[in-house]
Amino acid sequence: MLAACGxxxxxxxxxxxxxxxxxxxxxAAPFQKHGLDVEILPGGAGTPTVQMIGAGSAEFGIVSADxxxxxxxxxNDVVALFAVFQNCPQGIxxxxxxxxxxxxxxxxxxxxxxxxxxxxxxxxxxxYGFDHVKVxxxxxxxxxxxxxxxxxxxQCFVMSExxxxxxxxxxxKVFPVxxxxxxxxxxxxxxxxxxxxxxxxxxxxxxxxxxDGWRAxxxxxxxxxxxxxxxxxxxxxxxxxxxxxxQKPFIETGDLGMMTAERWATLIGQLAELGDIPQSIQAQxxxxxx
Amino acid sequence: xxxxxxPLIPFVVITLALEWMVxxxxxxxxxxxxxxxxxxALLDNREELAAAMTKTSAAALIGFALSTLAGVAxxxxxxxxxxxxxxxxxxxxxxxxxxxxxxAPLLVIWFGYGxxxxxxSAFIVSIFPVIANTLTGLLSTDPALRDLFRLYGASPxxxxxxxxxxxxxPQILTGLRVASGLAVIGAIVGEFIGGEGLGSxxxxxxxxxxxxxxxxxxxxxxxxxxxxxGLINLISALTLRRWHASEQLQ
Numbered sequence: 190m191l192a193a194c195g196x197x198x199x200x201x202x203x204x205x206x207x208x209x210x211x212x213x214x215x216x217a218a219p220f221q222k223h224g225l226d227v228e229i230l231p232g233g234a235g236t237p238t239v240q241m242i243g244a245g246s247a248e249f250g251i252v253s254a255d256x257x258x259x260x261x262x263x264x265n266d267v268v269a270l271f272a273v274f275q276n277c278p279q280g281i282x283x284x285x286x287x288x289x290x291x292x293x294x295x296x297x298x299x300x301x302x303x304x305x306x307x308x309x310x311x312x313x314x315x316x317y318g319f320d321h322v323k324v325x326x327x328x329x330x331x332x333x334x335x336x337x338x339x340x341x342x343x344q345c346f347v348m349s350e351x352x353x354x355x356x357x358x359x360x361x362k363v364f365p366v367x368x369x370x371x372x373x374x375x376x377x378x379x380x381x382x383x384x385x386x387x388x389x390x391x392x393x394x395x396x397x398x399x400x401d402g403w404r405a406x407x408x409x410x411x412x413x414x415x416x417x418x419x420x421x422x423x424x425x426x427x428x429x430x431x432x433x434x435x436q437k438p439f440i441e442t443g444d445l446g447m448m449t450a451e452r453w454a455t456l457i458g459q460l461a462e463l464g465d466i467p468q469s470i471q472a473q474x475x476x477x478x479x
Numbered sequence: 480x481x482x483x484x485x486p487l488i489p490f491v492v493i494t495l496a497l498e499w500m501v502x503x504x505x506x507x508x509x510x511x512x513x514x515x516x517x518x519x520a521l522l523d524n525r526e527e528l529a530a531a532m533t534k535t536s537a538a539a540l541i542g543f544a545l546s547t548l549a550g551v552a553x554x555x556x557x558x559x560x561x562x563x564x565x566x567x568x569x570x571x572x573x574x575x576x577x578x579x580x581x582x583a584p585l586l587v588i589w590f591g592y593g594x595x596x597x598x599x600s601a602f603i604v605s606i607f608p609v610i611a612n613t614l615t616g617l618l619s620t621d622p623a624l625r626d627l628f629r630l631y632g633a634s635p636x637x638x639x640x641x642x643x644x645x646x647x648x649p650q651i652l653t654g655l656r657v658a659s660g661l662a663v664i665g666a667i668v669g670e671f672i673g674g675e676g677l678g679s680x681x682x683x684x685x686x687x688x689x690x691x692x693x694x695x696x697x698x699x700x701x702x703x704x705x706x707x708x709g710l711i712n713l714i715s716a717l718t719l720r721r722w723h724a725s726e727q728l729q
Contacts, residue, residue: 306686325592
């Protein structure tokens, strides 16, 4: 299985955001020990990792489960190998002072910053309508507009922006998107069907290394956080530690990275109902546990 | 017909080649959409796209108009004295180098979500070529003609209106041509952050991996840029036809 002769082939792993704790296990992964030469490519807002995997400009990449299903329906053969977040960490945060009871209440007035193209945004629109709330583009991880306006709510990673807001002295209430029944795997390691077919050994080795990496990062995130902080100095080291701790319950729910056909089938059903994909996408084609 | 044929040929050739490449599977459709798919996206989403196009057009036009007025005014001020020019021109250059994508989030903080932010973005990226070209034009008046005006005792104001400004028109219009395209780009970038319009359509379609719709919106943005460019050319033809070589040869 290990490359017997000389140097292993280089693999590129494309991230869809800057180095931060959601990628901790990838930076902690002992790739060399598994006979691999992996270059991690940090991303930014809108890095099209799913297309990069399909186009072969990265052998491996980080995607979200819904992205992957939509890509498959468009003929881009991408396969999930390892799901970091077993529960979707996406949510909507609002000022606690508004005393809102549910996501539906958030949509009754004020402003909501949200990526409208995302499936859960459209599920919300379908369920509650956006007639009473002003929907504006998501400012990414920036919370300055949120801090200035009490009636401003925004999409967030539940273990990230809410912490920033609390540090800035604003008490927040967070509504996980999973509350409305939408819970795709998030921060999913994926590869192309062609890559998986031509070199299944490499995919297996990557998954093994990543699993080791996540185990190590969950047990002791400190050394990896220091390294990621050097690559992404805009996030301070205390925030790295805090987020790494807060994300644990989303990651460690059982066997690290493992996925089920039922969860994929549920997601496919939801996306088909939105009209994004045909119902014919097969759950078992979407992923491979290794 | 003879005028339209030359640009039509590359269009047809490229469109057909692209269609063939996608249909034959040479290029996957999730990376580059077939022209026929873009056309379908245009038709299927015509109401949404028309509404977005109206918003983007309005914002780009207002931004462009503002940068024309302000750009020409600033250039007149700069051309009035060497000292003022030395003191202020470097700051005008600032507008050319400002990375709009970096300051666009600040525009939202200053102007709020919506139209004002989009107009401001269009204005910022399109004003510099107007200033630079107008200034060059105002400073390169024929010295002999300037002497003539002085000899007859014309005031600086009269010299500006009757001589320097008309003589600078070809350069001013060149500046406007460059600025018109930039205003459209500025509007779209502003819309990424401020919401609404074609920029918002592109943003949403990209999230949904709808490359066909992204291209449909981009196509409309180009059409808007072309229309503005055509408008400037029309003004140029009308004002320069009688005396400037650039409009007489055709």
